[in-house]
Amino acid sequence: MSQKISLTRYLVEQQRQDGHIPPELRLLLEIVARACKSISQAVNKGALGGVLGTAGSENVQGEVQKKLDIIANEVLIEANEWGGHLAAMASEEMDSIYLVPNRYPQGEYLLLFDPLDGSSNIDVNVSIGTIFSVLKKPEGSAAVEEKDFLQAGNKQVAAGYCVYGPQTTLVLTVGDGVAMFTLDREQGSFVLTEENVQIPADTKEFAINMSNMRHWDEPVKRYIDECLQGKEGPRGKDFNMRWIASMVADVHRILTRGGVFMYPWDKREPQKAGKLRLMYEANPMSWLIEQAGGAATNGRQRILDLQPGKLHERVSVVLGSKNEVERITAYHLEPKAGL
Ligand SMILES: O=P(O)(O)OC[C@H]1O[C@](O)(COP(=O)(O)O)[C@@H](O)[C@@H]1O
Ligand SMILES: [Mg+2]
Ligand SMILES: [Mg+2]
Numbered sequence: 001m002s003q004k005i006s007l008t009r010y011l012v013e014q015q016r017q018d019g020h021i022p023p024e025l026r027l028l029l030e031i032v033a034r035a036c037k038s039i040s041q042a043v044n045k046g047a048l049g050g051v052l053g054t055a056g057s058e059n060v061q062g063e064v065q066k067k068l069d070i071i072a073n074e075v076l077i078e079a080n081e082w083g084g085h086l087a088a089m090a091s092e093e094m095d096s097i098y099l100v101p102n103r104y105p106q107g108e109y110l111l112l113f114d115p116l117d118g119s120s121n122i123d124v125n126v127s128i129g130t131i132f133s134v135l136k137k138p139e140g141s142a143a144v145e146e147k148d149f150l151q152a153g154n155k156q157v158a159a160g161y162c163v164y165g166p167q168t169t170l171v172l173t174v175g176d177g178v179a180m181f182t183l184d185r186e187q188g189s190f191v192l193t194e195e196n197v198q199i200p201a202d203t204k205e206f207a208i209n210m211s212n213m214r215h216w217d218e219p220v221k222r223y224i225d226e227c228l229q230g231k232e233g234p235r236g237k238d239f240n241m242r243w244i245a246s247m248v249a250d251v252h253r254i255l256t257r258g259g260v261f262m263y264p265w266d267k268r269e270p271q272k273a274g275k276l277r278l279m280y281e282a283n284p285m286s287w288l289i290e291q292a293g294g295a296a297t298n299g300r301q302r303i304l305d306l307q308p309g310k311l312h313e314r315v316s317v318v319l320g321s322k323n324e325v326e327r328i329t330a331y332h333l334e335p336k337a338g339l
Contacts, residue, residue: 007033007170007181007190014174021158021174028085028109028134029158033170033181033190035079036130036162039072039116040183043128043164052123060095060312061277068122069093072115072130086111087137088144090311092280097146097311109157110135110149112280117161118246127165129248133284134158146311153283153304160284163248169193171255173291178255197255199294203321205240205259207250215266219299219331247276251285251319255292260320262328264299273298274316278308282315295325299332 011026021029042051055065073093080086081098084105089098092114100106111134118128134157141148160172168183170190178197181190206227213221230238242259244250250261263276276282286296286303296303296319303315318328 004184005192007172007192010179010181010192014176018176020176024085024107025109025134025158025174027083028080028107028111029160029172029174031079031083031085032076032111032132032160033162035076036168036170037183037188037190038075038079039068039130040162040164040168042071042075043068043122046125059093061092063119065093066116066119066122068128069116069119076111076113076115076130076132080111083107085109088148089113090146090149090280091115092277092312097144097149099144108137110137110144112149112284114277114280117248117281118244121244121246121249126246127163127244127249127252128246129161129163129252131161131248131281131284132159133280133287149279149311150308152307153278153286156283156287156304159287161248161251161288163252165249165252169252171197171252171288173288175291178288178292180255197292199255199289199292199321200258201293201322203258203260203324204237205242205257206324207242207244207254207259207261207320209243209245209263210241212266212268215268216264217266217299217332219328220262220264222331223328247281247285251289254294254320255288258321260324260328261317262319263317265316273314276315276317278303278306278313278315279311282317285317286319289319293322294320295322295329296320297325297329299329 015021015026051068055067055070057065082104085107086109090112114131121128135151158174162170170181180194182193184191226234227239265274282303289296298316
């Protein structure tokens with residue numbers, strides 16, 4: 001790319017040329033990006049900034065909150081509440097929805113986020129990130145309620161994540177493919193570094209937490225077992241495995257070079273559909289993956305078509321290279337079918 005294109009310019013051009021980003025959505029995305037820049041600065045300070053360690057509290061899902069979980073949540077709220085583009089926000093770290101206070105102008109959008117994904121990696125200096133999803137407030141709803149957020153992922157108007165790794169990279173879709181922007185720390189701005197991201201349909205790399213193997217369902221066991229048999233097995237090729245334990249980092253690798261990611265339902269807590277959250281983890285990631293030519297299911301159905309029943313709903317996740325996701329989904333739907 002000879003000329004540097006900033007995130008602002010990219011969004012302005014999307015607004016002008018394609019006309020499918022209203023100016024309010026463009027401004028909202030710029031504010032989210034600015035918040036990610038601040039979070040990136042806090043992450044980078046690490047022990048020097050006193051941001052490592054636990055905060056001594058738990059979130060609504062009963063998970064111990066890290067200091068950075070809370071800092072990132074506050075940064076996102078403070079950056080977004082006064083901009084005039086939002087009606088309400090929802091976060092992994094907040095029990096219920098956050099209404100934009102009356103003292104600020106009210107907007108038409110709803111923002112959902114996982115402020116800090118991969119919390120267990122914060123203190124060990126491994127990549128973490130922020131995941132976000134934007135929905136439109138339903139027509140005619142005056143005071144926003146939780147039910148207004150309960151829209152299927154196919155209703156998202158923008159989705160993305162920012163990964164805080166060796167580089168800080170913001171990855172975005174507004175329904176017109178996937179673009180990646182790298183933070184230029186000297187300029188203080190996100191610069192377009194990849195457009196029309198495409199995931200290869202086939203892969204030789206899978207990502208799953210293998211320590212849960214004994215709890216998996218048969219179709220997942222079958223798929224992984226076949227991968228592990230390598231060249232000698234039915235797949236006729238050797239597979240590699242990666243598990244970073246930050247969904248952002250695992251998805252970023254898949255968008256970069258392909259692969260398949262799974263956090264399936266398992267027998268540890270059978271009443272839970274999965275570990276990951278539908279509305280602010282699985283939905284935005286599934287849309288990005290589909291926009292890059294991949295696929296995303298809960299093992300049986302397309303994730304983006306699932307109707308959420310509650311804000312913090314969990315879901316089983318299979319996403320990435322299309323042919324692998326289709327194979328795993330077929331194993332679930334017809335366990336004995338030979339592919
Ligand atoms: O520790 P496990 O069970 O392998 O789970 C790892 C998964 O949990 C997550 O960290 C959940 O996200 P949070 O850190 O936002 O709770 C995912 O990013 C990751 O894929
Ligand atoms: Mg997360
Ligand atoms: Mg989180």
